[in-house]
Amino acid sequence: MFLLLAIFCGQGFCKEDKRPVPMHQNFPARRFENFRGRRKPLRKESCRLIRINVIPVTEDGKEFVALELFFTQSIDPRSVHNKNILVNSTALSPRHKILFNKSATCIRIVLERDDFFSLSVDGIRSYNASPVPKAQIESMECGHKYFFDKEEKLWKKF
Numbered sequence: 001m002f003l004l005l006a007i008f009c010g011q012g013f014c015k016e017d018k019r020p021v022p023m024h025q026n027f028p029a030r031r032f033e034n035f036r037g038r039r040k041p042l043r044k045e046s047c048r049l050i051r052i053n054v055i056p057v058t059e060d061g062k063e064f065v066a067l068e069l070f071f072t073q074s075i076d077p078r079s080v081h082n083k084n085i086l087v088n089s090t091a092l093s094p095r096h097k098i099l100f101n102k103s104a105t106c107i108r109i110v111l112e113r114d115d116f117f118s119l120s121v122d123g124i125r126s127y128n129a130s131p132v133p134k135a136q137i138e139s140m141e142c143g144h145k146y147f148f149d150k151e152e153k154l155w156k157k158f
Contacts, residue, residue: 047073047126049135052119052146052155063113065142069121074104075132079125086120087111115142 053068077100082092092098092109099108104127122134137146137155144157 045072046130047071047075047132048148049121049132050148052137052140054140054142054144054146056113056142057110065111065113067109067111067119069107069109071105071126071132074127075107076125076127076129077104079123080107081123084121084123085109086122088114088117089120113142116140
């Protein structure tokens with residue numbers, strides 16, 4: 001009886017189909033690379049830091065600052081170390097955690113509260129191994145957002 005059920009279900013008795021799956025006609029022909037289990041197109045333009053959010057956070061009566069750094073492409077998490085990010089001209093200590101979003105386009109760091117500080121980011125690479133240009137922002141204020149103006153090549157506050 002079990003044998004009859006297996007024959008009707010077809011499990012284990014059919015050969016695996018090994019024909020290549022044809023590419024869809026409307027699908028653009030691009031080069032893809034596997035990134036964390038997903039396929040992402042490789043971009044020709046360079047990866048750069050485009051926006052920084054400085055968010056005040058209060059937890060258990062203590063005040064912190066959360067820095068969110070946004071990039072144009074996915075960055076390689078293996079290239080980001082505490083020595084690559086300088087706050088007030090000093091590298092981050094090992095107790096600071098560097099967190100990434102799922103697509104690796106945003107970094108989040110929680111620091112002690114300081115009203116004015118400077119930030120320098122250098123030595124980070126995108127997933128396709130292109131270097132991210134050095135970013136230096138002076139006198140950042142807590143509670144503001146900053147973006148990079150390509151025409152003037154300056155960091156501006158909004």
